[in-house]
Amino acid sequence: MNKKVKLLIMCFFVITTALFVSSCASYPYHLDLMRNPGIIGQTDANPFRDIHKGGQGTDIDIFYATNREPSGEEDIEPFYANKRGQVLRLGLATVRFGGKDLRWDELKEQSLLKNRKKKYPLEVIGVEEFGVLNTSLSRLDPNRYTPEARKPAEEFAEDINKKLEQTKNKSINIFVGGFRINFENPILVAAELWHYTGYKGLFFAFPWPATPGSVFSYSADLETAMYSSRELRLLLYFLASKTKVEKINIIAYSAGSRVVAGALKDIRLQNPGDDKNTLRSKFKIGQVMFIGADLDKNIFGSLFDDGFHEVPETMTIYLSQVDDTLGIATWLLRSQRMGTITEEELTPETVKYLRTHNDLIAIDVTDAKYSHAEHGHGYFINSPWVSSDLLISLAFKKSPEERGLVRKEGKGIWTFPPSYIKRLQIEVENGKE
Numbered sequence: 001m002n003k004k005v006k007l008l009i010m011c012f013f014v015i016t017t018a019l020f021v022s023s024c025a026s027y028p029y030h031l032d033l034m035r036n037p038g039i040i041g042q043t044d045a046n047p048f049r050d051i052h053k054g055g056q057g058t059d060i061d062i063f064y065a066t067n068r069e070p071s072g073e074e075d076i077e078p079f080y081a082n083k084r085g086q087v088l089r090l091g092l093a094t095v096r097f098g099g100k101d102l103r104w105d106e107l108k109e110q111s112l113l114k115n116r117k118k119k120y121p122l123e124v125i126g127v128e129e130f131g132v133l134n135t136s137l138s139r140l141d142p143n144r145y146t147p148e149a150r151k152p153a154e155e156f157a158e159d160i161n162k163k164l165e166q167t168k169n170k171s172i173n174i175f176v177g178g179f180r181i182n183f184e185n186p187i188l189v190a191a192e193l194w195h196y197t198g199y200k201g202l203f204f205a206f207p208w209p210a211t212p213g214s215v216f217s218y219s220a221d222l223e224t225a226m227y228s229s230r231e232l233r234l235l236l237y238f239l240a241s242k243t244k245v246e247k248i249n250i251i252a253y254s255a256g257s258r259v260v261a262g263a264l265k266d267i268r269l270q271n272p273g274d275d276k277n278t279l280r281s282k283f284k285i286g287q288v289m290f291i292g293a294d295l296d297k298n299i300f301g302s303l304f305d306d307g308f309h310e311v312p313e314t315m316t317i318y319l320s321q322v323d324d325t326l327g328i329a330t331w332l333l334r335s336q337r338m339g340t341i342t343e344e345e346l347t348p349e350t351v352k353y354l355r356t357h358n359d360l361i362a363i364d365v366t367d368a369k370y371s372h373a374e375h376g377h378g379y380f381i382n383s384p385w386v387s388s389d390l391l392i393s394l395a396f397k398k399s400p401e402e403r404g405l406v407r408k409e410g411k412g413i414w415t416f417p418p419s420y421i422k423r424l425q426i427e428v429e430n431g432k433e
Contacts, residue, residue: 038134038384041114047198053104058097088136170246171201178254229262246287276310293339354412
C-alpha cells in the first residue's frame, strides 16, 4: 500500500468520524431547535400571527409510520430499535419543545428573533402506536384482510381526518430522514419544520430503520433504504385512499432519497396505463423535495426515464458544491451523487427541459448563507436561506422566482442571489407571503 493510499484512508476515517459523530444517539435523545429561517427572523413575516395559545405549553403531536422493530428489554432505545421490522407500524409521537416549563408565548417570541441566543431542546416524550398497517403484512398471512387486521389503519385514518378538519391547509408533509439516525430524529425534524410553517397542514415522519453507530453501517443502510421503499409506497397508497388529505408533500433527505425515489418508481411502474394527470389525481402527491440526495446521478437518470417524476406535481432537487458528506459518498461509491450536480454538467437537453417544464426544479444552495456549516450536509436546517425556501414552498407553493431565487438567461438551475433576504422582504410587503 503506497503512501498516497494510506493518506486517503486516514483522511476518510478522520472526516467520516467528524461528519457523523453528531448523528450518534444517546438517551434521552434531543435536538436543539433549528436556526430561525431568514424569512421569519429577518423580514416582517410572522407565521404565528393567527396562533393563540396563551399560557399553554409547547407539546405537539407528530404522526409517524415506521418499519422498525419495537424496542425490547435488551435495547437501549426507549421506543423503537435500530432493527428492521417486517411490517409498517402506525402511530403518534408527542414532542416537547424546551422542557415542561416552557410556555408558548416565550417560544413564539424567540422564534421570531433574527439571532436567538437561547437553546430549546426538542425531545420525544411518548408514543402511541395504533398498530400495524394490514397491507404491509405478508401475503401468506391469512389474517391480512380480516376486520381485526384492518382496525388499526381505520383508527389511524380517523385520527388523521380529525386533525385535518382543524386546519385550513389539508396537506400532509412527510419527512424521510437519512443515514445513521435513530427513531426520534426524523420526528423531531418534522416537528421543527412544522413549527416554522406556523403549523399549516400536518407533518408526518417516516423513521425507516437507519442504524446509528459505526460509519461502517453505511452500506447496510443503503440496502435498508431500498428495502424500506416498499413500506413508504404502501403508506402513500393508504394516505391517498383512506384519508381526506388533499395534497401529500414529501421531504427526502440524504439516504432517505433512495427510499422516496424507490417508492415513486414503483407507483409509476405499477400504474402503466395512467398519464401523469391521472397519477397526480389518484395519489395526491404535490411536492417532492430531494435534499442532499445521496443517490447515484445515473440511477436518477434511469428513474427519470421510467417516469418517476410524473407522480408528484413538482419535484425539486437541492444541490450543493460544499456538501462534504456527499463528496465522501462519491469517493467511497465511485459514482457522483445527485445532490452535487453542477450547471456545467447538465446536457443541453436537460437545460431545455428545466426551462420549459415547471414540474422539475433544480436549486443550487452553494451560495446560500451558512450552507457550508457543519460539513454542508444539513443545509436545509443550518442555512436560514435554504430553510426559508423550503418552508415557503411547502406553506404557500410559490414558484422559485416568487421565493426570491434567480436563474441566469439560458441556465437550468436556480440560485440564491446576494439580495435574497431583500427580495423576500419585498414579497412580504406586497402581501405575497
